[in-house]
Amino acid sequence: MKIEPFDIRASSLFRHSGFDIHHSTAVPIAPVFREGLAPFRKALRHWYRRHARSLPWRHSVDPYRIWISEIMLQQTTVTAVVPYFERFIERFSTVHLLAAAPEQDVLRLWEGLGYYSRARNIHRAARVVVDRHGGTFPESVEALQELPGVGRYTAGAIASFAFDRPAPIVEANTLRLYCRLLGFRGDPRTAAGQRLLWSFAEQIVPHRSPGQFNQALMELGATRCTPDAPDCPRCPVRRWCGACALNLQRQIPQAARRPAITEVTEVAVAIERDGRYLLRKRAPGERWAGLWDFVRFPVDQGDNPRRSRLEQRVADETGLGVDVGELLTQLRHGVTRYRITLRCHIARWRTGKPDSSRGEFRWVADQGLGELPLSVTGRKIAKLLESHDGKASKTVRIEPRAKKKRGRRNRETPPPGV
DNA sequence: AATGCGTGGTC
DNA sequence: TGACCAAGCAT
Numbered sequence: 001m002k003i004e005p006f007d008i009r010a011s012s013l014f015r016h017s018g019f020d021i022h023h024s025t026a027v028p029i030a031p032v033f034r035e036g037l038a039p040f041r042k043a044l045r046h047w048y049r050r051h052a053r054s055l056p057w058r059h060s061v062d063p064y065r066i067w068i069s070e071i072m073l074q075q076t077t078v079t080a081v082v083p084y085f086e087r088f089i090e091r092f093s094t095v096h097l098l099a100a101a102p103e104q105d106v107l108r109l110w111e112g113l114g115y116y117s118r119a120r121n122i123h124r125a126a127r128v129v130v131d132r133h134g135g136t137f138p139e140s141v142e143a144l145q146e147l148p149g150v151g152r153y154t155a156g157a158i159a160s161f162a163f164d165r166p167a168p169i170v171e172a173n174t175l176r177l178y179c180r181l182l183g184f185r186g187d188p189r190t191a192a193g194q195r196l197l198w199s200f201a202e203q204i205v206p207h208r209s210p211g212q213f214n215q216a217l218m219e220l221g222a223t224r225c226t227p228d229a230p231d232c233p234r235c236p237v238r239r240w241c242g243a244c245a246l247n248l249q250r251q252i253p254q255a256a257r258r259p260a261i262t263e264v265t266e267v268a269v270a271i272e273r274d275g276r277y278l279l280r281k282r283a284p285g286e287r288w289a290g291l292w293d294f295v296r297f298p299v300d301q302g303d304n305p306r307r308s309r310l311e312q313r314v315a316d317e318t319g320l321g322v323d324v325g326e327l328l329t330q331l332r333h334g335v336t337r338y339r340i341t342l343r344c345h346i347a348r349w350r351t352g353k354p355d356s357s358r359g360e361f362r363w364v365a366d367q368g369l370g371e372l373p374l375s376v377t378g379r380k381i382a383k384l385l386e387s388h389d390g391k392a393s394k395t396v397r398i399e400p401r402a403k404k405k406r407g408r409r410n411r412e413t414p415p416p417g418v
Numbered sequence: 419a420a421t422g423c424g425t426g427g428t429c
Numbered sequence: 430t431g432a433c434c435a436a437g438c439a440t
Contacts, residue, residue: 073436114424151438171436336423
């Protein structure tokens with residue numbers, strides 16, 4: 001359904017924008033609407049043609065590549081994605097190859113990138129494209145959104161970038177840009193805020209080359225209209241920016257509240273038998289589902305259990321009798337709203353077989369460790385073990401963090417909006 | 419609507 | 430040092 005420009009301008013939310021109702025027309029006008037959208041669009045396009053970064057997924061309009069890149073880029077920086085994207089495309093150059101692969105191979109290429117449900121969904125979606133669409137990507141937003149892992153934004157991105165459909169997009173960059181253009185001081189994360197932004201996105205996307213235009217919006221948000229230091233002097237659409245006119249760039253968009261971080265302490269045990277280590281595949285529904293890890297369990301915060309206690313825990317977790325040895329390494333790992341302190345011990349197998357009712361276990365030699373998808377901490381531990389030629393006799397400590405000296409940032413956070 | 423899901427970089 | 434952020438989605 002098409003929403004007319006009038007809707008957004010008359011929106012009650014818009015009254016929070018700082019642009020009050022114009023006496024003569026009774027319609028509030030943000031600067032971007034003042035002379036129609038054409039001059040704004042032209043200026044943005046002109047800038048993009050000169051300043052677009054060259055990124056691997058911008059070299060083609062292959063929906064497969066666009067799709068993979070968009071999934072990888074969800075909540076993930078361009079810098080982090082580039083090497084993963086190139087490796088992924090090299091290994092799985094077509095949706096058919098991806099669909100035919102085992103899920104474990106997909107996870108292996110995703111290892112370290114985070115949000116692993118994306119990898120599992122990408123694999124499922126590839127099978128849907130092959131099985132239900134004959135290997136050809138659907139072109140409409142609605143059909144794209146049926147694919148697992150493809151939501152409203154990603155569907156709009158694929159539809160516009162790959163098929164030149166005039167689909168609206170709202171993600172982190174455009175959200176910030178739209179809020180500032182509109183001078184919108186409300187909370188963009190509420191349902192009402194989202195309606196406003198998607199409505200604006202629909203109005204601003206043109207019918208001529210909408211894909212290029214949407215990318216230009218995002219590029220501006222990514223490289224000029226940044227969260228902490230918007231480069232207004234070099235902004236090509238400064239004339240049309242409500243936040244800039246009001247000098248409210250730092251207050252808009254309204255900052256989100258961050259949840260508290262919970263400290264967690266865990267113990268991992270590298271159980272060795274004849275040069276092989278015991279790994280467990282993390283179960284569906286668990287964090288890092290589908291990835292392999294050393295035997296691992298939480299202990300009381302700050303507690304440092306004696307060896308006999310750890311051996312009891314290992315028996316509970318695996319059914320094995322082991323001798324827990326010295327501390328191999330301790331590391332810290334941030335996970336969403338948790339920060340995990342992980343103490344990894346070496347242990348020797350003594351008796352018993354892994355109890356398959358408690359999970360999927362495998363004894364893996366050093367070479368095998370390179371092939372399986374491991375959790376990030378599991379990979380660090382595995383590298384340590386490999387560097388010892390499989391002999392887990394030395395104790396090595398890794399400092400939890402490298403240190404860097406930095407200045408403070410200066411983003412003003414406004415009081416919670418009313 | 420609120421929560422869970424990762425990791426690395428920046429200041 | 431730690432808070433904040435990043436081309437969101439699913440439930």
